[in-house]
Amino acid sequence: MTGMLDHLIIMPILLPLVSGAVMLLLDERRRTLKAGIGIVTTVTLLIVSIILLRQADMPLAGTGGSAVKVYQLGNWPAPFGIVLVLDRLSALMLVLTSVLGIASLLYALARWHRAGPRFHTIFQLQLMGLNGAFLTGDLFNLFVFFEVLLAASYGLVLHGGGVMRVRAGLTYIAINLTGSFLFLIGASLAYGATGTLNMADLARRVPTLASSDATMFAASAAVLGTAFLLKAGAWPLNFWLPTTYAAASAPSAAMFAIMSKLGVYVILRLWTLIFGTEASSLAGFGGEWLLFGGMLTIVFGTAGILASQSLTRLAGCSVLVSSGTLIAAIGTGSGAVIGSALFYLVSSTLGISALFLLVELVERLRDPGADVLAVTMEAYGEGDEDYPEDEVGVAIPATVALLGGSFIACTLLLAGLPPLAGFIGKFGMMAAMLKMDGPAVQPSTWILIGLLTASGLATVIAMTRTGISSFWARMDDSVPRVRVIEMAPVLCLLLLCLGLTVAGGPAMRYMEATTQALQTPQDYVTGVLSAPRAGSREGGSGP
Template sequence: MMGLAGHLIIVPILLPLLSAAVMLLLDERRRGLKSVIGIGTTAALLIVSIVLLRQADLMSTGSSVTTYQLGNWPAPFGIVLVLDRLSALMLALTSVLGIAALLYSLARWHRAGPRFHTIFQLQLMGLNGAFLTGDLFNLFVFFEVLLAASYGLVLHGDGTARVRAGLTYIAINLTGSFLFLIGVSLAYGITGTLNMADLAQRIPTLASEDAALVAAAAAILGTAFLMKAGAWPLNFWLPTTYAAASAPAAALFAIMSKLGVYVILRLWTLVFGPGAGLLAGFGGEWLLFTGLLTIAFGTVGVLASQSLPRLVGCSVLISSGTLIAAVGTGDSAVVGSALLYLVSSTLGIAALFLLVELLERMRDPGADVLAVTMEAYSESNDDDPGEEIGVAIPATIAILGGSFIACALLLAGLPPLAGFIGKFGMMAAMLKTDGASVQASAWILIGLLTVSGLATLIAMTRTGISSFWARLDDSVPRVRVIEIAPVLGLLLLCLSLTVGGGPAMRYMEATTKDLQTPQGYITGVLGVPKIGAANGETRP
């Protein structure tokens, strides 16, 4: 019989679901109790995800999956949850962002609209289920759960801009869901299965005409996933939506675009790996090309952004484009460094989304217009330069400024933080060719990574000057501990990735090795008998 430890895989799905159901029964005026339940649930999810991360890390490379058969039905006939190093990493990242965003929301955002805590837990449930599921149909189900919850989070609060951006977001994601359903239906019609491990086993045996139809299904599914990841040209909605959302919602959405990257990485390495026959490596060049264009588009957007929220939204595009291009290279060393970049950039973007609202409190609504006017007419108050030498910086401004600088270093990929380690690792892997010439696409990607980092640094410096150095008054914003603590916590995690860069890279390299040897995943999912089956009993 399976012990309690064996049931731990399903906890990240059941726990937020039960928590949301309980809070749905409570009166909306009992926000205090809902807050306690929400914090307790999310903290428990964080603990469980760390335990699962440790469990995945202790697995041997090549057989690094743990499965959970719902209803004791073996794959591919029943629903199966699969835990490996990649899914455990994404679970832990989701839990970290969840606890940070929820703590921040307790300052005021959880009172801005109804059912916030219920929607938040359903969002976590959908994300966790999407990372753990082992078949495409349930991936679609969890996609719909998290998208339905994200609609509520996008529209949480008030304001015309938020409603307008939310309606666009809903329309785009309904289109993506429609494409997802078409692709899944076509794939099932050809292969007769939606279990990802079973798909990887059947695709190499397909005839050429069936392989062409599966390629069409994969292209449709890829379009839906790339749309979710914010890939060009399907990313026009992302900066506007993320900028209009509330700070805790936007911080949690930092993992949403990475979900699309996760599914692409999972399916491309598992189903279209070297052993996929006629479809081996299908779509790799398109992924690389799409990633390069996404980086370029995000770079232009960062430089053109006139507000900090939109700048952060465009930084999401650069991050997604970098990861998509890294997957498209097909180089395991590049992918390993890209996974470290994924974690650091996601944490940095989430921290900056939370920081944006605190920085906006320092800005007077007419500050930009007045600053331009003073510059144009050379207005200055330096008539008596000896009146004041040296100004004491309030502690709040110092903390906000230090956090802003750390976020700028993370997003630009500059040392000493983990964003630099990830970018440098990708560049070094592309330049290491064992005597062969470096491909032109590698030089283009290296150039775009460098230019995007420089553009982010310029944009963040410009914003920092206007926010901290060119303020027209000496007012200090009111910042609560519960608001700044999540920001500092996320940045400290990024710092720990730098200090513990060796163990972190070892984990990422082991994750990449698992992805590059899909037979271990296939055997781990399809080769598990029913619990309690007699010796020698075979699956039907």
């Protein structure tokens, strides 16, 4: 296969970069044009990611292994050149990113994109950073893309202004800068120990390291792990997360739902790649830390959910529960558990995103002086009388019923109750956990299963409590104005989750194929390192 399709891998990075740069040149008042460019870019991104997903899912001819598509930037072969690598896991994350991108952007078009300058540019750069981090095949470019998406996320946290956002943003930036330093220390230690930064090359070299170098690499893995766990929001590195996510505007927070999953993604990718092979003396390094760290995160998140007064904080704490569940599932090291965990990752990310968007609409049902609304109004610097939503008043019918129905759907998704997709993921994880230790189930596995159940129960309790006070115990009967463009993204995300339930079979097959590929890192390694250079057939000898 040659031609344009080969270059498709780089599109998820180039597209948002170019459109973000173009929008930087446009005057701030041309909002309609910018919104149009933004929508076109994100929709194209979605189409590209789906094509890439289909490419990644094509089984390799003959061997039955998984195809790893490699794109050599600058046409230097790995490990000397920089490569982008597309496999099932990264393709899945790309699709998830672009889906969230479309939902958040549509929602923002209702009014949030007017709340501050350069929203569209920052948003596109955020997408670029995320896509790049999912695609990159070496450690240092992962750092660069992390920084791109973090820089954009600083802008998105602060978008709309106000004391609360600046205060949360200050902590957020300081924490993440420190995390970046840890990342750099870990990456350079890995380079010092192995002499390479390419992930595939790392996986090849680590099992053959001398014992002194292996110790150094273990130190590097621990430092890197700390940096990624900080991004993923593992306890005790997560006190910043609920505050920041609660302070951010609704579309930004919905986009951030995938940022904590990025930390999980990197841990999953590197851990299975480098420490997954049995041959290495470091096999399974840090697995217990992931397992118990994840369990503590679930405990912390569950307590946070029960203690939350406001809905935004509750949503922030469910991010923690979701991260904790995923980290603990990776820590079990069992392929079947990780497969279901990936399913859970998709459904919980969509659910949390929908909840963040929904929260702002639900808050409008409450007293206008309610906490989050107050911040919103402060951001506009204006009072009740000329509230921006009034200017285009296409209110949708049956608002309260729609909001309530979506709220119930979010609850079911996050708590993992049937019939929505959250149940399949959680049930699959539990079923796999019961089988993974053989006939006698380990005590730690029982605790993890108990925690998963308890976190679901706590979510139901907390959401029911908030739901009753928001929908049933309202003081006045005024119906809030909710515009179609605000409600549509929420409904789309929830419908996607419903689709995941209906198409549970194919989705689960994809996740299992993904896990299988993760468990055979040799395919990835040989795929990346032996990829031919483009155009090598006519040139022959390189420079």
